[in-house]
Amino acid sequence: MRELDSNVALVTGGSRGIGRALSIQLADTGATVYTCGRDEEALHETWSRAGEDAELIAQSADVTEPLSMEALVARIHEESGPLDLLVNNAGLLGPLCPIEETPLEGWRRTLEVNLDGTFIATREAIPALREADSPLVLNVSSSVGRRGRGGWGAYSVSKFGLEGLTEILADELDDACVVSVNPGGTATEMRARAYPDEDPETLPTPDEVAETMVLLARTLGPDQSGYKYNSRDLFEYVGRTPLTVAAELPRVDES
Numbered sequence: 058m059r060e061l062d063s064n065v066a067l068v069t070g071g072s073r074g075i076g077r078a079l080s081i082q083l084a085d086t087g088a089t090v091y092t093c094g095r096d097e098e099a100l101h102e103t104w105s106r107a108g109e110d111a112e113l114i115a116q117s118a119d120v121t122e123p124l125s126m127e128a129l130v131a132r133i134h135e136e137s138g139p140l141d142l143l144v145n146n147a148g149l150l151g152p153l154c155p156i157e158e159t160p161l162e163g164w165r166r167t168l169e170v171n172l173d174g175t176f177i178a179t180r181e182a183i184p185a186l187r188e189a190d191s192p193l194v195l196n197v198s199s200s201v202g203r204r205g206r207g208g209w210g211a212y213s214v215s216k217f218g219l220e221g222l223t224e225i226l227a228d229e230l231d232d233a234c235v236v237s238v239n240p241g242g243t244a245t246e247m248r249a250r251a252y253p254d255e256d257p258e259t260l261p262t263p264d265e266v267a268e269t270m271v272l273l274a275r276t277l278g279p280d281q282s283g284y285k286y287n288s289r290d291l292f293e294y295v296g297r298t299p300l301t302v303a304a305e306l307p308r309v310d311e312s
């Protein structure tokens with residue numbers, strides 16, 4: 058079991074949605090949490106919502122800009138030392154249309170944020186992750202990154218790439234645990250753009266989904282590296298005492 062209160066974490070895309078909820082929850086457990094995004098006002102709002110004693114540092118940084126991520130990771134290392142947890146959460150929905158109608162710019166930008174951004178953040182973070190005792194990387198994926206869906210081309214392909222990157226990193230980083238987690242439909246701005254007619258009240262909240270990611274952060278170790286999880290399968294394990302052990306958590310390739 059990981060003691061999160063002594064951990065240092067980086068969550069990308071913490072200015073709203075799932076990334077904001079997760080950054081706040083991790084900080085409220087006592088972890089030192091760094092988060093980033095491009096919207097400075099929204100990042101400030103994330104910071105202000107964490108508890109008074111929480112160590113939550115919200116810095117403007119774009120995952121597609123290597124220098125921006127390099128500076129953020131350098132700051133983390135200088136201020137807090139080894140990086141225990143990296144959550145690659147920043148994401149863009151991109152154009153929702155058939156391939157034949159997909160504009161090249163929209164295709165490229167979606168892959169740039171979701172796949173290149175994850176590659177850049179992870180590559181920059183690896184030296185600091187290697188210094189941690191039991192480093193963990195959570196890559197936030199999607200159901201359409203595991204099974205293609207018409208009309209979701211660029212986003213779906215970007216998440217397939219993220220699943221592949223997860224497998225490669227799990228193979229390369231011997232002492233780390235690298236997994237993917239699919240939040241499933243969650244009441245965020247991204248979801249509202251994808252399904253404008255849906256009632257968000259019918260969906261899990263970002264807080265509920267973030268709790269499943271905190272559960273993974275608490276329980277996973279190198280033996281689970283390369284596994285794929287669905288937040289939906291984990292809801293029932295949140296809050297269980299004594300805490301569930303990682304081997305009991307349902308993973309996708311088992312179901």
Ligand SMILES: NC(=O)c1ccc[n+]([C@@H]2O[C@H](COP(=O)([O-])OP(=O)(O)OC[C@H]3O[C@@H](n4cnc5c(N)ncnc54)[C@H](OP(=O)(O)O)[C@@H]3O)[C@@H](O)[C@H]2O)c1
Binds near residue numbers: 199
């Ligand atoms: N919501 C769902 O139903 C759902 C379902 C499956 C998977 N997911 C995945 O879950 C993750 C979070 O989604 P969400 O629904 O919370 O989305 P969201 O509400 O749209 O938030 C996306 C976050 O990503 C950040 N971001 C986007 N581009 C960025 C960039 N270039 N650099 C840094 N940060 C960037 C945004 O910050 P700025 O705009 O400030 O940069 C924002 O904080 C995504 O990876 C998404 O694909 C969501």
